[in-house]
Amino acid sequence: MKAIWLADLYGSRRSLRLFTLLSMLFMLLAISSAATVTSLTFALCASAGAGMLPVVNLEAAETSHWDRCVQATPCTRRQAVSARYLEALAIVGAVWAYGATLFCAKAALGGWTWAEARLLTAFVPAAGLLSAALCLAVTFRMGWARGHIVFGVTVCVVGVSGAVTSLLGVSDAGLGAFAGSVAVLALPIAAVALFTGSWALSVRWYEKREL
């Protein structure tokens, strides 16, 4: 598995820099926004975008035939899948840690209530894990040629999530009520469960797929 990580790390340096910069930018926009709904939108963009980095790595592996070459080495398909899911966990975890620090700092300085900070802190890993879970599973099942359609749709959905929340009529008051409920804690737990399920499905699908 280390071989796959190293290859992804060396191969995706440029994408990693770009994704990190974009995530940092979106997180800064999130804490500088006046409305909580807008903050949430920017935070989701940061996290969901970061969760897609392993999908970009998978694309690079397929287009360069590295995915086939890996099958000639002692690395197993389960390892190839697990490596990308662990990459997603690592980068979403890093974005979450960075975001949570900023949210807590803003709450400590009185810019937000602690409930608002908790809400964003719960949403960030959930969005990242869900976008990774969806895109990785589809790409492992059908290959990048079809997986990139789902990738594109996810990018569009995340990109227009601000408009979606407006259309759905989500308001700061509504978010505040949600933030105070126990349901907010269920979000990251549900995301982790879906992420784990996606990993299990991807292993099964990828082991059957012809490369």
Add this chain to the structure above:
Amino acid sequence: MNAIEIKGLKKTYGDFHLGPLDLTLPAGCIMGLVGENGAGKSTTIRALLGIIKPDAGTASVLGAPIGPDMRQAKQDMGVVLDEVGFPAGLRAGQIAKIMAAAYKNWDQSLFEKYLRDLDIPTDKKFSALSRGNRMKMGIAAALSHDAKLLILDEPTGGLDPVVRDEVVDLFSDFTRDPGHSILISSHIVSDLEKLCDYIAFLHKGRLLLCEEKDRLLEEYGILQCGQAFLDGLPAGAALGKRVTPYHIEALVRRDAVPAGTEVQPVTIEELFVLLVKGDTQ
């Protein structure tokens, strides 16, 4: 122990049918898979590596049945695929680190020696290398982790004749160890003629022939004659023919032609071409 055993292997892609294929590569031997483009050479190799799943049949490599759990066997295998697929942006040093992480017996100094000997640029990204240099990089990596079996899919494709000769010598050196084996596919038959102990001919997914090379050269020959003489030969004596403006060149079994008939030696390339023509006719 046999290095590779294939029994009844079948695979279908649309109109293409491979097999049923039965092949055995004894340990310490070199087998050449010869066939035209689309004959099934790469499909056979991909099935052996678990990259694709056969529809029927069984196979084992270094005693391990093909399937998801070939990790130990793959430690002992050096593989060069027709498309050497290292990640595009990597340089030789990074490729070495990845291979060192994958193989327990990775020998960094040996890899560096091959890079020097084969004159592979180490400062260029893999995607910036020519096809020949990419292939050489793949060969250097396959030879640098103390493999017992090399599986090579068109490894000399894209190489100039001088480098091809060097590479064939490298493979010959590899098999000086009696436990080392090679399965090599190519349509550059002259390379295989130099190297192989066994030759397997694939044509349109079917195995036409699999024999020891020396026995093939002993058993078959080229007969130059007219059509009437050819028609007088026993059934099965002639396996294929090439008609020239002056005479017919027929591939014949030496033991099936009348005693005293002058039969010329055949090269593996002629044998392959005439067998394929015979199959088509």
